[in-house]
Amino acid sequence: MDQNSPADGTSREDNDLPVRVGKMEDIKNSRRMNATVNGREIVVFYHKGKLHAMDKHCYHAGGPLHLGEIEDINGQACIICPWHKYKITLATGEGLYQAIDPKLPSALPKWRSKGVKQRIHTVTVKNGDIYVTLSDPSISCESDYYADKYKKPVHSSLNK
Numbered sequence: 001m002d003q004n005s006p007a008d009g010t011s012r013e014d015n016d017l018p019v020r021v022g023k024m025e026d027i028k029n030s031r032r033m034n035a036t037v038n039g040r041e042i043v044v045f046y047h048k049g050k051l052h053a054m055d056k057h058c059y060h061a062g063g064p065l066h067l068g069e070i071e072d073i074n075g076q077a078c079i080i081c082p083w084h085k086y087k088i089t090l091a092t093g094e095g096l097y098q099a100i101d102p103k104l105p106s107a108l109p110k111w112r113s114k115g116v117k118q119r120i121h122t123v124t125v126k127n128g129d130i131y132v133t134l135s136d137p138s139i140s141c142e143s144d145y146y147a148d149k150y151k152k153p154v155h156s157s158l159n160k
């Protein structure tokens with residue numbers, strides 16, 4: 001294994017490759033699907049005609065995002081984590097929260113971003129099949145902690 005390879009035995013090149021996770025005709029009915037891509041647990045959402053893939057376990061405490069409701073918040077589609085109701089944008093993985101400017105006592109709460117907290121992955125469709133390509137692991141993301149904790153072993157056919 002070279003120095004740039006992840007500790008789980010997959011190579012950087014493996015993570016770069018799109019992995020087939022399901023069919024468009026299925027997700028159009030189910031609206032979401034779970035997948036494991038190179039050992040990493042992913043959820044793919046189909047919302048308003050668009051596909052979004054992100055780490056399945058919430059960055060806060062590992063909650064099951066595939067069981068959350070999708071809500072429109074401040075013009076952005078968000079998954080609401082079922083455990084503690086954190087709001088995460090489907091498109092960017094940003095955590096959203098409401099805040100009041102204390103210097104303006106009469107101000108109403110406004111939605112703000114905590115920054116990208118949940119790792120988003122690339123989804124493509126070819127011949128009716130859905131593919132997920134994992135995003136660049138060299139840029140860390142808070143959801144990596146639970147993604148690594150729940151990582152599944154990757155079996156290589158070369159070991160047989």
Ligand code: FES
Nearest residue numbers: 058061063081084
């Ligand atoms: S685990 Fe998701 S909000 Fe706490």
